[in-house]
Amino acid sequence: MELDDRKKKILLAIIKTYLETGEPVGSRTISKIEGLELSSATIRNEMADLVDMGYILQPHTSAGRIPSDKGYRFYVDQLMEEKEQQIEERERETDEMKGMLIEKADKMERLLKQVARSLSVNTNYAAMISAPQYHMNRLKFIQLSRMEEKRIVAVIVVEGNMIKNQIIDIDEPIDDETLLKLNMLLNTTLNGMAIEDINLSIITKMKQQAGDQAGIIAEVIDAVAESIKADEDLEIYTSGANNIFKYPELADNEKASEIITAFEEKKQLTNLVYETLSHSDEKGIQVYIGEESPVENMKDCSVVTATYELDEGIHGTIGIIGPKRMDYDKVLSTMKKLTTELDTMFKKN
Amino acid sequence: MELDDRKKKILLAIIKTYLETGEPVGSRTISKIEGLELSSATIRNEMADLVDMGYILQPHTSAGRIPSDKGYRFYVDQLMEEKEQQIEERERETDEMKGMLIEKADKMERLLKQVARSLSVNTNYAAMISAPQYHMNRLKFIQLSRMEEKRIVAVIVVEGNMIKNQIIDIDEPIDDETLLKLNMLLNTTLNGMAIEDINLSIITKMKQQAGDQAGIIAEVIDAVAESIKADEDLEIYTSGANNIFKYPELADNEKASEIITAFEEKKQLTNLVYETLSHSDEKGIQVYIGEESPVENMKDCSVVTATYELDEGIHGTIGIIGPKRMDYDKVLSTMKKLTTELDTMFKKN
DNA sequence: TGTTAGCACTCTAATGGGTCGAGTGCTAAC
DNA sequence: GTTAGCACTCGACCCATTAGAGTGCTAACA
Structure with missing residues (x-):
């Protein structure tokens, strides 16, 4: 069977009505509301077809229909x-929602929290945002300083001005000269390098150049290298998880518990972020409906994600989690506006 | 009316039974179980008294009794x-629960997350832990390094080896000599000082000593001072919020939503931490029952908190949030063990 | 051949009565 | 002061009934 024009119209009408009311919609409702001018009986026949084709479901025999994932x-x-076709219209809207964002964020962390919060408050769904991924990125600056006699602090700055610290305990004191030499060596060798490309052979080469294969210097170099490579947990900030209680289809104990767990153990959200980033070239925004979701615990939700770009090659992800009967229209607009705003904001800084 | 010995025994029996079953307990149950050997009728009379005195409640006329907050x-x-009296017994138990903790935590953050997780898993309640408060603490080391021509990175180490970073953009380049001088000045002036004690007059004095009231140096000093004073958000890690769904009295939409909100907007938990820290000298562990809770959204829960000590004057808080009919016995033991273990663990490092 | 009116049928949600059982409160006797 | 005994209360559960929304099918119509 084919999804002809009339079926499409009816299907859309059913879905729109369901999104508004949240209740199964019957044939009479459609026959009245539409510009189609068909009797309820006709609608019923078409609806039966749509059920066969898998676009809508019947909770039980004598109830209306609700949309399926399909x-x-x-x-x-x-x-x-x-959406694609109304880009010019968006210009106007962008102004309207300026107030939605973000006063003045001195720190990245605070900014991200604000964005998450603003998303959840504006949409009434649960929201998340990942800190930008600088994993594929380049080292910019390394500095070792002696803090105490046998203790060094290493500061590692990565493109995008993200900073890692590492305290290194050494077995014996290190003198100023050696420290200086070591700083030079590390910076000349590693600056500009992608973190990914730092491997054992480079480290060994550095040790050789330092002329000390076994002593403190090797020790320090190893510690620095380890710290550089250390996989930081991907930072994820969430907001508005409690919003799920506004939607009865998610608010029963079992489902709520699953979703809350996913939000708390950020691990599952991390998967979501990676999934999104790996598809990010296809299109700005992605929608996962029900079973499509990459997160096991969110099979009863819809998840909308998008990537923002902080700087060349540094991406992050924002996401919204809500019921399947989410106001996709609004969510998509909000996401699109937000990512554009984030992008321009970062370009400025 | 007075709470005589027999009433106490009955009250305890009621509470213990209720903690086990979670259901209102009737007079017959008590009369059978007890070593008191009293008839249900007598128990009934005593129970009526206990209701009058406010120790127990009657959900409705023909139900058993449940404990009140009192x-x-x-x-x-x-x-x-x-608990006070069985300290020697604890020695033995400590061994048993070694496995409960904590494999090998390279980073404080990871350690804290593990502790929170271990707490929630072991108790089946929601758990939180605050990062240690180093607010009242002393500066240990400051280091400015030039990262780019007009960009400096400041590294500030505080007692307890916690590190802050700050990138400072300056208007004009700064030469090596000035930077070195500045480093010396900052370290000699500020090291060993409590953060609280750093005030405007000290900063002004530094500027004078640097011999430059208006130029780059003043700029940098201000930026560093600001960064030192900047109030970091108190970091709080949570785990097992989903456990609340295991307790029907907390699992209805409204209450669950409140609790989840408190867990997500860490602000309320921050209050809890401050409250606990301000009482921490009284006693190791504190129990807030229902209305006693300092957190508005947890009026239907019980909250058990304790402080741990990372180092002289550096405290943190751990907390457990569960239903009022919590297994206080177990929770108190777990808390006590955990704080001792944390304390000794930090002493070692 | 597609559309529609009509009608019997199905299923849920809501309502109300009836019963059961746990537990109480009170009284009278020990 | 304690206890046995008993009438009473109240929620939980079960069941039957009803109302209403909506379907599916058939027969008639354009």
Whole structure:
């Protein structure tokens, strides 16, 4: 069977009505509301077809219909196409929502928290944001300083001005000259290098150049290298998890517990971020409906994600988690505006 | 009316039974279980008295009784006294729960997360832990390095080896000599000082000593001072918030939402930490029952907190949030063990 | 051949009565 | 002061009934 024009119209009408009311919609409702001017009986026949084709579901025999995942998918794809075509309109809207953001964020962390908060407050869904991923990025600056006699602090700055610290305990004191030499060596060798490209052979080469294979210098170099390579946990900030209680279909104990767990053990969200980043070239915004979700605990939700760009090659992810009958229209707009705003904001800094 | 010995016994029996079953307990239950050997009728009379005195509640006329906040308070106080007296016994137990903790934590952050997790998993309640407060603490080391021509990175180490970073943009280049001088000045002036004691007059004095009231040096000194004084958000890690869904009395939408919100907007937990720290000299562990809770959103829970000591004057807080009918006995033991273990662990490092 | 009116049918949600059982409060006797 | 005994209360559960929304099917219509 084919999804002809009339079926499409009816399907969209069903979904829109359901998004508004949250209740199964019957044939009479559609027959009245539409510009289609068809009787409820006709609608019923078409609806039966749509059920067969898997776009809508019948909770039980004598109830109305609700959209299936496939139905939502159809709706969202439709919506995305429309969005594409009204870019000029967006310009205007961007101004309207300026107030939505972000007073003055001195620190990245605070900014991210604010963004998450603003997202959840504006949409009434749960929101998350990941700190930008600088993993693929280049070293910019390394500095070792002696803090105490047998203790060095290493400061490592990465492109994008993110800073790592590491305190290194050494077995015997190190003199100023050696420290200076070591600083020079580290900087000349490593600056400008991608973290990924730092490997054992480079480290060995450094040790050789330092002329000391076994002593303190090797020790320090190893510690620095380890600290550089150390996989930082991907920082993720969340906001508005409590919003899920506003939607009865998510608010029962079991589902709520699953979602809350996912939010708390950021690990699952981390997967979501990686998944999003790996697809980020395709399109700005991605929508995962129900079973499509890459996060096991969110199979009953819809998840909308987008990437923002802090700087060449430094990406982060924002996401919204809500019920499947989410106001996709609003969420997509909000996401699009927000990412654009973030992008321009970062370009300025 | 007075709480005589028999009433106490009955009250305790009621509370213990309720803690086990979670259901209102009737007079017959008590009359059977007890070593008191009283008939249910007698128990009933005593129970009526206990209701009058506010230690227990009657959900409705023909139901059993449940403890009131006042009742729980009585029970917990009782329990705390007992705990005091069995310190020697604890030695043995400490071994048993070694496995509970903590493999090898390279970073403070990871350690704290592990502790929180271990707490929530072991107790089946929600858990939180605050990073140690180093606010009242002393500066140990300051280092300015030039990163780019007009950009300096400041590294500030505080007692307890906690590190702050600050990138400072300056208007014009700074030469090596000045930077060195500045480093010396900052370290000689500020090292060993409590952060609290750094005030405007000290900063002004530094500027005078540097011999430059308006130029780059003043600029840098100001930036460093600001960074030192900047109030870091108190870091709080949580775990097992989803545990609240295991307790029906907390799992309805409204209450769950409140608790989850408190966990997510760490602000309320911050209050809890401050409250606990301000009382920490009284006693190791504190129990807040229902209305006693300093956190508005947790009026339906019980909250158990304790402080740990990382180093002289550096304290943190751990907390457990659960239903009022919490297994106080177990929670108190776990807390006590954990704080001791944390204390010794930090002493070692 | 597609559309529609009509009607029997299905299923849920809501309502109300009836029963059961746990537990109380009170009284009278020990 | 303690206890046995008993009437009473109240929620939990079960069941039958009803109302209403919505369907699916058939037969008639354009």
